[in-house]
Amino acid sequence: MSGEFDGLVAVVTGGASGIGAAITAELGARGGSVAVLDRDVSGASSDVFAVVADVTDDESVRAAIESVVARFGRLDIVINNAGVGAQGGVEDNADAEWHRVFDVNVVGMVRVARAALPHLRESPAAAIVNTCSVAANVGLPQRALYSATKGAVLGLTRAMAADHLREGIRVNCVNPGTADTPWVARLLSSAADPAAERAALEARQPHGRLVSAAEVADAVAYLASPRSRSTTGTSLTVDGGMESLRLRPAED
Structure with a gap:
């Protein structure tokens, strides 16, 4: 559907690598003008407008959004993709880590949306898409903190959709399963048996x-x-059936 984003401007947080980079490339291939917001933009494509921004810093976020609007004259789409992972059960992370991960994964999305809303209200095709996770709906071992943040993202998405529907702003989220990303690669490399993991x-x-x-x-x-x-x-949900399917064991 090349061209469906013609004339529209999108911001992708965490867009310099992994899922964010793939989203950036896809929106650009479909005609959109895409800006990447990331703490490290060195991996960003040369085809996009890249801005250094930290989603845990409100001033940084607001300045980045304004720089995008100054560059393109508008903002239509926000992809809230920046996030961090976390391992362990409820007793394995200190309060400081719980606050840090929530600050990035949940409040970071709030900061970006809050800064973008005045511009989205002026768009004829406004949309926010939050990167959530199958972990919001499925209990996974050793993912208590991460799952808690993604459950919050799911609830936030629905509440924002209700709040902004009559302003013409759509809000949705995508729930990936375990994806082939740099974070997963790091988890695998630290495992005792990476191939088995x-x-x-x-x-x-x-x-x-x-x-x-x-x-x-x-x-x-x-x-x-x-x-x-x-x-x-x-x-x-994009998870190969993880959330909803219960297959019988494959026969030999």
């Missing part, structure tokens, strides 16, 4: 492999697209 992660998803960043980007593009004007307040 990867096989376990792949087997956890019924289609038998990790989700690709490109597959998540396609879902985000659907939710952000002006062709999806009746889609708001929803979560689109």
Whole structure:
């Protein structure tokens, strides 16, 4: 659907790598003008407007959003993708780490949306897409802190959708399963047996492999697209059936 984002300007937080980079590339391929907001923009494509920003710093976020609007004259789409991972049960992380991860994964989205809303209200095709996770709906071992933040993102998405529907701003989220990202790669490299750990992660998803960043980007593009004007307040799961399917063991 090349061209469906023609004339529209999108911001992708955490857009310099992983899922964010795939989203940036997909929106650009479909005609959008894309700006990347990231703490480290060295990996960002040369085709995009890259701005150094920290989602835990309100002043940094506001300045970055204003620089995007100054560059392009408008803002239509916000992809709240910046986030960090966390491992362990409820007793494995100190209060400071709980606050840090919530600050990035949840309040970071609030800061970006808050800064962008005045501009989105002027757009004829305004959309916010938050990167959530299958962990918002599925209990995963050793992911208490991470899952708590993603449950908050899911609730935030629905509340924002209700608040801003009559302003013409759609708000949705995408729930990836375990994706082939730099963070997962780091987890695998630190495992005692990386190959066995990867096989376990792949087997956890019924289609038998990790989700690709490109597959998540396609879902985000659907939710952000002006062709999806009746889609708001929803979560689109991209997890190979992990959340909803219960397959019988494969026969030999």
